[in-house]
Amino acid sequence: MDEAASQGEALIEATGIDLALGGRVILQAAAARVNDGEIVTLIGPNGAGKTIFVRVLLGLVKPDGGGVFRRPGIRIGYMPQRLSLEPSLPLTVDRFLALAARRGGTRQRRAAVLAEVGAGGIMDAPMQVISGGELQRVMLARALLRDPDLLVLDEPVQGVDVGGQADLYRLIGRIRAERGCGVFLVSHDLHLVMAATDRVVCLNQHVCCAGSPEAVIRDPAYAALFGEPAAEALALYRHRHDHRHEADGSIVPLPEDGEQAPAESRRHG
Amino acid sequence: MDDFLLRALIGGLGVAVVAAPLGSFVIWRRMAYFGDTLAHAALLGVTLGYVAGIGADIGVIAVCFGVAVMLIVLQRNQRLASDTLLGILSHGALAMGLIGLALNSDAGVDPMSYLFGDILAVSMTDIAWVYGGGLAVVVVLTCLWRPLLATAIDEELAMVEGVPVTAMRLVLMVLLALVVTLAMKVVGVLLATSLLIIPAAAVRSLAATPEQMAAMAAVAGALAVASGLWASLVFDIPSGPAIVVAALVLFAMSMMVSAVKRRR
Numbered sequence: 001m002d003e004a005a006s007q008g009e010a011l012i013e014a015t016g017i018d019l020a021l022g023g024r025v026i027l028q029a030a031a032a033r034v035n036d037g038e039i040v041t042l043i044g045p046n047g048a049g050k051t052i053f054v055r056v057l058l059g060l061v062k063p064d065g066g067g068v069f070r071r072p073g074i075r076i077g078y079m080p081q082r083l084s085l086e087p088s089l090p091l092t093v094d095r096f097l098a099l100a101a102r103r104g105g106t107r108q109r110r111a112a113v114l115a116e117v118g119a120g121g122i123m124d125a126p127m128q129v130i131s132g133g134e135l136q137r138v139m140l141a142r143a144l145l146r147d148p149d150l151l152v153l154d155e156p157v158q159g160v161d162v163g164g165q166a167d168l169y170r171l172i173g174r175i176r177a178e179r180g181c182g183v184f185l186v187s188h189d190l191h192l193v194m195a196a197t198d199r200v201v202c203l204n205q206h207v208c209c210a211g212s213p214e215a216v217i218r219d220p221a222y223a224a225l226f227g228e229p230a231a232e233a234l235a236l237y238r239h240r241h242d243h244r245h246e247a248d249g250s251i252v253p254l255p256e257d258g259e260q261a262p263a264e265s266r267r268h269g
Numbered sequence: 270m271d272d273f274l275l276r277a278l279i280g281g282l283g284v285a286v287v288a289a290p291l292g293s294f295v296i297w298r299r300m301a302y303f304g305d306t307l308a309h310a311a312l313l314g315v316t317l318g319y320v321a322g323i324g325a326d327i328g329v330i331a332v333c334f335g336v337a338v339m340l341i342v343l344q345r346n347q348r349l350a351s352d353t354l355l356g357i358l359s360h361g362a363l364a365m366g367l368i369g370l371a372l373n374s375d376a377g378v379d380p381m382s383y384l385f386g387d388i389l390a391v392s393m394t395d396i397a398w399v400y401g402g403g404l405a406v407v408v409v410l411t412c413l414w415r416p417l418l419a420t421a422i423d424e425e426l427a428m429v430e431g432v433p434v435t436a437m438r439l440v441l442m443v444l445l446a447l448v449v450t451l452a453m454k455v456v457g458v459l460l461a462t463s464l465l466i467i468p469a470a471a472v473r474s475l476a477a478t479p480e481q482m483a484a485m486a487a488v489a490g491a492l493a494v495a496s497g498l499w500a501s502l503v504f505d506i507p508s509g510p511a512i513v514v515a516a517l518v519l520f521a522m523s524m525m526v527s528a529v530k531r532r533r
Contacts, residue, residue, distance in 0.1 A: 058429050078429040089297045089421065090476045099419045100430065126477070146430065 009036055011071050011150045011182045014057050018065035019049075026052055027063070028206040032184070034150060039176055039183040041193045041213075044203040045225060050186050051081060053203060054154050057184070074150060077143030081154040081186075083135065091127045093138055100145040113141045117171060133164050140168075144175065150182045151175070169196045190217065190226070273389055277498055280391040280399050281512070284448075284455045284464065285490030287403035290410050290483035291448045292465030292490075294441060296473070297421045301466055303340070303442075306355045307449045308461035310336040310362035314450075315383055316369030326398055326450060333446030336362065337439075363458075386457030386509035388498070399451050406444050413440060418479055455494070456509040467516040468493060474527035489519050 013033040019026045026049045034040045044050050055061040057068060058078060070076075085091070097110045114120050119137035122130055130138065136156060143151055156168055173196040176183050187193045190200065190213065200216040202208045208221040216222050295304050311329045318328020336358055343354045370380045382390065410417070419427040420437040428434045452461040468490035469482060476482035497512030504511075 055425075058425075060425055060428055076429055078426060080423070080425060083423055083426070085422070086297050086299070088470075088473055090473065090478055090482050091422065092477065095478060096422070099415065099422065142426075152429075 009071070010034070010069065011036055011074060012057060012076075012184070013069045014053075014066065015069075016066035017053065017056055017063045017068075019052065019056065019061070019063045025205060027056070029066070030056075030203060030205070031066075031207055032057070032201045032210075034182040034184045036149075036182055037176065037180045038199065039173070039185060039197045040199045040201060041185045041187055041190070041197040042201050042203055043187050043190050043193075044208075046188060048204045050188075050203055051154055054152060054184075054186055058152060071149070075146055075148050077146045077148030077151045077181075079136075079139045079143045079151070079153045079156055083139060085127050087128055092124050093127060093130065094123045096127050096138065097142050097145055100142040105145060110141075110145065113144050114138070116144070116175075117141045118167075136168065140171075144179075148181050150184065152184045154186045155188070156185065165192055169193055172196055190222075273391075274498070274502070276391045276393065276396060277388045277508070278495065280396050281388055281455050281494035281498060282491050283396070283399040283403050284451045285468070285494045286487045287399075287406050288448055288452055288465045289468060289486035289490050291406065291441075291444055292467075292469035293479065293483045293486055294417065294421060295445065295462070295465050296469050297479075298441070300441075300445070301462060302352055302355050302359075304445060304449060304462040304465055306340075306359035306362070307333045307336060307446050308453065308458050309359045309366070311449060311453050311461070312366030312383055312458045313362045313369060314366075316366055316373055319373055320369070329450045329453070330446060332362070333449060334443065337442040337446060341439075366458075382457070383453070384457050384459050385507055386453065386455050386460065388455045388508045388512070389501075391454060395454050399454065402447050402451055406447055409440065409444060413437065417441065456512055460509055460513050463513045463516065464490065464493075467513070467520050471516070471520040471523045474523060474530075490516070493519055 011034050013031075015031045017027050017030040019030075030049070030053050032040065032042060032053070042050055042053065052061060056063050058076065059068065059070075093114070094107065094110055097114070098105070111120065111123055114123055114137075117137040117140045119134050119141065122134055122138070127135075127138070140153070140156065143153075151172075153172065156172070169192060172183060172185070175181070185193060185197065194213045194217075197213055199211065200213050201210045202216055202219075202222055202225065204225055208225055209216055209219040211219070295301055310332050314329030314332030315325045316328075317332060318325040321328065323331075340351075340354060340358060343349075343358075344351060367380070370383070374380075379387075381387075416427070416432045416437050417440070419430065419432050420434050424434050427437075448465065449461050452464045456464050469486040471489050472482055472485035476485055493516035494512050497515035498508060500506065500515065501508035501511040
């Protein structure tokens, strides 16, 4: 396989997605595409139909019109917005992770991936007692254990404090750089994902605008949807981090720069 | 030990062991009411089985399967919630079953033995049913344990990961229908789901993994059957309800243990 040739090829592409539920239009000609090794962010206000669009992409919901192309044999790692775990089901983190891979992989491998997402040390804890931030990381670890070609992350920072959010996005950027997988990210807040994203699709039932993050925030359609202050506040976000936090809150110093330049390090080779 | 008592014990223990893993799934997937509906519909199956001359067991399985399919079809009409639909199916089937039994009372069908079970009347044929059917259930559960478990944890996640979720849901329903048929022989139609739910619920706080919960539920269920039978003999009380009360005592004890543990 010539890897260079597959660059820029669509992993997944949805075109002209129409969807109505109970007579109410939810999606109208919605479209998005993720190429190999690309981070695409879907943003939009609450109620814009982001989650249902993700569900259409994943094949969980059948649209009324339009189609979804998935590269044959594609492996998708999905991190849902929330996981409502049944309290009556006894389940450790390790066991939850073991269900992701075909034969569960080895415990060693699960431990390594858990450490990769910064949640080592909770492997034998019951799923029901870990914190919201830890649960997010565990779900990310489960998605990664599938060795995905495409990661689909629906509002990955819900229930995570602001410091943790930036941290998690940095982690996603690093995962892409190391694994070369495509990432489809859903967020209601462009500011947070700005640095980590290649392309943005702005959705409010239909696609309002799409392109590079810099182009999107200058787009009048974006300003109309989120308001001018939102567009201006963006500049404030690009500050320097000299440390990051583990899931348990401990401070880990960052290596000099490097981490701050995901835009340059995105492609290997 | 008398023969009939030995048969009762062998049959009861078999049902308890098979009911345990399925009871765990019933709890995890919140299907208790569905189990009840199947049990109530089973009574209709008994009468239909007699009338059609195919035997009560086949009749019960056929009607339970029909109810499961009907529920799936009715659930597509989302104007009524699932528990409402279950309530309609459950009590509708129970009422029809009771009428059917009354009409066939001369055929030697004793309504009480089906409603409350008659484990002391368990025959060798019944035992063959329990162990044959039970083996089939255990084999299917073992082969499909992973996808079934993944589906119980989160259906959407399982679906994205390639688990045939709809098929798993159907498998669980069919297995449940089979086990309800078996449990009915021990504790009767009205108490059938208790044999699935109570032992599994009793051991929940003691188990750290799904498999542990299923295994411990089997032990708890077997304990309930044995002590219930013993109490039925000693105090001359109906055996089905005695088994359920024994399970209830186990549940209360485990609640107390976990309450004490928590206080420490």
